Amino acid sequence: MSTPTLHEHHTVRPKTYLLILIMLLILTATTTGVAFLDLGVLNPVVALAIAVIKSVLVILFFMHLRYSSRLLKLTLGAGFFTFLVLITLTLSDYISRSWGLW
Amino acid sequence: MDSQAIASEPVGPHENQDAHDHPPYLVHHFATIGQQVETASFGMWVFLVTEIMFFGGMFMAYLLYRSWYYHAFVAGSNLLSIQMGTIMTATLIVSSFTVAMGVYCAETRNRKGLIVSLIITLVLGLSFLGIKADEWHGAYVEHHIPGANFSIEDFVHPTDARDIPMAPDEALHTQIFFFLYFSLTGVHALHMIIGCCVLSVLLFQIWGGAYMDGHTSMIQNFGLYWHFVDIVWIFLFPLLYLISRHPLK
Numbered sequence: 641m642s643t644p645t646l647h648e649h650h651t652v653r654p655k656t657y658l659l660i661l662i663m664l665l666i667l668t669a670t671t672t673g674v675a676f677l678d679l680g681v682l683n684p685v686v687a688l689a690i691a692v693i694k695s696v697l698v699i700l701f702f703m704h705l706r707y708s709s710r711l712l713k714l715t716l717g718a719g720f721f722t723f724l725v726l727i728t729l730t731l732s733d734y735i736s737r738s739w740g741l742w
Numbered sequence: 743m744d745s746q747a748i749a750s751e752p753v754g755p756h757e758n759q760d761a762h763d764h765p766p767y768l769v770h771h772f773a774t775i776g777q778q779v780e781t782a783s784f785g786m787w788v789f790l791v792t793e794i795m796f797f798g799g800m801f802m803a804y805l806l807y808r809s810w811y812y813h814a815f816v817a818g819s820n821l822l823s824i825q826m827g828t829i830m831t832a833t834l835i836v837s838s839f840t841v842a843m844g845v846y847c848a849e850t851r852n853r854k855g856l857i858v859s860l861i862i863t864l865v866l867g868l869s870f871l872g873i874k875a876d877e878w879h880g881a882y883v884e885h886h887i888p889g890a891n892f893s894i895e896d897f898v899h900p901t902d903a904r905d906i907p908m909a910p911d912e913a914l915h916t917q918i919f920f921f922l923y924f925s926l927t928g929v930h931a932l933h934m935i936i937g938c939c940v941l942s943v944l945l946f947q948i949w950g951g952a953y954m955d956g957h958t959s960m961i962q963n964f965g966l967y968w969h970f971v972d973i974v975w976i977f978l979f980p981l982l983y984l985i986s987r988h989p990l991k
Contacts, residue, residue, distance in 0.1 A: 651849050652842070661839040665832060672828045675984040683988055687980035695973045702842045703969045704962075709780060712787050719791030723798050730802055 650707035660701045667694050767957040782959035783966075790970045797974055800929070804922050804981060811915040812989070817897050817908060818919030819986035821886065823877070827983035830873050831975065837866035838972040845965045848958040853948065856961075860945050863968070867938045874931050878924075887924065888917040926978055933971045940964055 671690040679686060700706040705713060765775065772778040808815045840863045847855035885893035897913035900906075908916075944964060947953065953961055 651846065654843060654846055657839055657842045657846070661835065664835045664838075668828065668831050668835060671980060671984060672824060675824060675980075675987050678988040680988070681990065684980075684985035687984045688977075691977050691980050694976045698838060698969050698973055698976070702838055703966055708783065711780070712783060715784065715787045715791060719794050722791075723794050726795075726798065727802055727805070731806070734806055 650704070652701065652704060652707065656701060660697050664694055664697060667697075765956065767955060779959055782963060786963040786966050790966060793970060797926075797929070800922065800926050801977070801981075804926065807918050807922065811912075811918060813908065814897075814912060814915035815919045816986040816989040817900075817905070817913070818886075818916040818923070819982060820905075821884075821896065822923075822983050824983055824987075826873060826877055827979050830870055831979045833866050833870045833873070834972045834975050837863045837870070838969050840866065841965045841968045845958065845962055848953055848961040849956075851954050851956065853951075853954055856948055856953070857945065860941060860948070864938060864941050864945070867934055867941065871931060871934055871938070874927060878927075881920070881924075886916075886920050888921045892917055892920075923982055926982070930971065930974055930978060933974070937964075937968055937971055940967075 667690050671687055674686050674690070675683070677683075699716070705716065768775055768778060772781065840859045844856050844859035844863065847853075847859055881887055884896065885891055886896075894908075894910060894913035894916065897908045897916055898910055941964070944953075944961065
């Protein structure tokens with residue numbers, strides 16, 4: 641019996657993986673290099689922005705989310721959104737606890 | 743057919759009428775292979791979201807304490823080696839690539855490629871843990887593990903002339919940095935150890951001929967787990983190693 645595949649499954653090609661790997665390694669070298677420059681308040685901003693770009697590349701291509709169903713995209717989106725809500729609420733609590741004292 | 747349809751594909755009325763017209767790995771409570779694969783992925787993604795929350799608590803603590811004890815966190819962070827951090831990051835990124843290649847090989851039923859990809863992944867994962875262990879050992883030797891043997895000597899009397907000596911009470915706060923450093927990297931390393939164990943089991947099964955029938959959900963879900971652990975490190979690397987090199991005055 642041949643094995644029928646009833647679902648449409650997108651197989652990512654190795655060439656794509658290799659391209660993403662090279663981009664990730666270049667971004668790693670970039671973020672390390674930028675750490676030695678004095679950008680003032682922008683140092684953490686740039687480092688975290690590069691980290692976000694790297695993780696988006698991993699999620700979309702290595703984890704196939706770009707080719708996945710809306711259900712999976714929504715699941716991860718809801719997860720990150722809830723995480724940001726929790727961070728924001730916690731920080732707004734701490735920042736307003738001793739309001740005016742600092 | 744009263745299946746709990748959560749797959750995005752609509753289930754056709756004539757599909758699957760012949761009970762034998764499907765691969766043997768389609769279990770009876772799913773209507774189609776697509777639905778079964780989708781359900782397995784969905785479960786894994788939900789698990790990964792709980793993992794975001796799990797690590798998220800520690801990221802939150804790091805964010806808050808770094809803003810409270812900024813100078814202590816800068817002093818602690820600057821004792822970590824950027825070179826080691828970069829090598830560990832590169833190691834994990836390449837291991838993510840080899841896992842992705844492993845998933846590709848499983849999908850194309852390339853047994854040899856799958857075995858080679860996963861062995862390289864295992865070697866890279868263990869290398870990461872080795873470098874990490876060396877770094878932890880360094881912190882142990884320098885008395886940077888929080889607790890009774892913690893020493894503030896390196897912060898009150900810094901050996902590097904460019905570092906500003908800290909007051910003893912302020913220097914004690916570096917313990918919080920190291921506590922969070924060991925918590926975050928420790929829990930991350932625990933995930934790596936679990937990943938390496940699962941990887942070993944998978945390799946053993948593949949050696950015996952498993953996962954060559956086109957049913958690759960297990961390999962794909964393992965890949966998702968490994969990539970997630972990689973992403974956690976992608977954020978730990980800048981937070982612990984990079985962002986404190988040029989502190990604000």
